[in-house]
Amino acid sequence: MSSKRSHSIGSTESPAEIIKRPKLNTLGQEAAPDGFPKVGSPEVEDEVVAVQSMVPSRHANARVGIQRSIAMVLKHDGFNSSTPEAMESFTGLVETYLESLIEETKRFALASRRDHPIPLDFEAVLRRFNLPVSSLRPHLKNPLPTVALAPSYQYIHEADEDAYATLPLLGPELSSQEDRDAKKYIPSSFPDFPSRHTYKFTPQEDANTRDSKKIREEAARTAQHGEDALRRLVRASKMRKQKEAKTLVERDSHGKERFRLWEATMKRFMGADHRGENTEQVEIADHSMIVNGDAVFARKEVSRLGKRSSPLTSSSGK
Incomplete structure (x- = not known):
């Protein structure tokens, strides 16, 4: 039995609303009242008109299902009708009771560190509400026919799962x-x-190679870099010493002339390999001492014990 809350659309309109409704013209369009633009006018073509959806939501379907269950129980108990106020009161009580049951069941599950409740949680909630499990046995067999228990909905609103999906960041x-x-x-x-x-982690190739040839090449390259660094160091020290000597010699005229002649002679000898070309651009400090980069692999000096033992052997031979 359905409740008396359901009414037709036409019955809910008052006579005053029917009088205020705009009349239809001969073309089937509503005649706009004075002072408002018509629907086909260019003033309202660009406006967005919101259309109210009459499709019931999930909450509305669930509420109607609760009211249907209440109406079936009332019919089984001998009631033929119900006022809208009584039906609304019954619906509020059932919703509050079910909500408290669900909240307590969820609280028991979370207290046990579970995401979803289990039958033991539901049994604990029943004991909390003074409802033993034995009290549910009379309700295992429903007195109502099975055909009447299955609900039927005119409009089923399917939720859009993609509406709440977030875009990947x-x-x-x-x-x-x-x-x-x-x-x-x-x-x-x-x-x-x-x-x-x-x-x-990002996989990377092993840069530590075990090739002996590459190891020797790397050692020779490192030795060459060390030799170049030592050459630059010796050159810088010699340049500093030459500048200091030049400043000391140039204090008197004889020393300045002597230093000029010595410098010209050295430049002439060093520019002989280049056939006298660009002798002014050659610096004396570039031809400094040669550093042996392979000194580690050179022949080692004889130890002192060997040096001391050699005269003893010669004297004993005499």
């Missing part, structure tokens, strides 16, 4: 969604994985 190179999907044992309530670079 990371690309496929950094996204960890594949790792999350591969591990089925992770609960769905857990948050998403962070970026892949936070817990995985």
